Amino acid sequence: MAFGVTCGGAATIVKAVRQHYHKTMIVKLSPNVTDIASIARACEDEGADSVSLINTLMGMAIDIEHRCPKLSIRTGGLSGPAVKPVALRMVNDVAKSVRIPVVGLGGISTAEDAIEFLMAGATAIQIGTANFLDPQITIKVRDGINDWLDRHGCQSVSEIIGCV
Numbered sequence: 001m002a003f004g005v006t007c008g009g010a011a012t013i014v015k016a017v018r019q020h021y022h023k024t025m026i027v028k029l030s031p032n033v034t035d036i037a038s039i040a041r042a043c044e045d046e047g048a049d050s051v052s053l054i055n056t057l058m059g060m061a062i063d064i065e066h067r068c069p070k071l072s073i074r075t076g077g078l079s080g081p082a083v084k085p086v087a088l089r090m091v092n093d094v095a096k097s098v099r100i101p102v103v104g105l106g107g108i109s110t111a112e113d114a115i116e117f118l119m120a121g122a123t124a125i126q127i128g129t130a131n132f133l134d135p136q137i138t139i140k141v142r143d144g145i146n147d148w149l150d151r152h153g154c155q156s157v158s159e160i161i162g163c164v
């Protein structure tokens with residue numbers, strides 16, 4: 001059920017969860033919306049501790065020989081490098097619109113990608129699809145971020161968060 005695609009739906013579910021769950025709540029946001037910043041604000045207003053974005057973009061592929069969708073349920077989630085520019089823009093939109101921390105993801109497969117998300121305003125990043133190609137990717141990205149910070153004379157990653 002896509003309850004996160006309207007401000008009202010997102011607010012209702014966050015409020016309901018908040019009433020019963022008192023530990024850290026990070027709300028994962030869908031990119032399949034017109035204004036993700038307003039949905040993030042609705043989650044913040046109802047007590048979310050953080051938001052993470054983006055989830056997958058709805059996509060479709062067609063088997064032209066059989067003239068039917070390739071996926072049995074017609075549509076599916078698009079992830080990986082193709083979604084990175086969309087994700088970065090949305091992370092930047094949301095980071096400028098809320099006071100709670102933003103977790104950025106969507107197409108990250110290198111340290112440079114991760115640094116882009118940090119500069120866009122994410123205070124943490126996640127990696128999904130790239131793990132299928134390289135199970136060591138999170139360690140490589142972590143080390144690459146540290147190398148970049150050292151080369152640029154940064155004492156802490158916080159020096160680059162939201163610098164764009």
Ligand SMILES: Cc1cc2nc3c(=O)[nH]c(=O)nc-3n(C[C@H](O)[C@H](O)[C@H](O)COP(=O)(O)O)c2cc1C
Nearest residue numbers: 028054055056079080105106107108127128129130
């Ligand atoms: C195989 C697969 C399964 C996923 N399952 C979930 C899920 O259960 N819940 C969720 O919030 N996101 C799920 N996602 C979305 C990812 O967590 C992530 O938001 C999205 O893929 C973008 O990041 P990425 O490009 O690094 O994969 C899934 C993604 C993939 C590829």
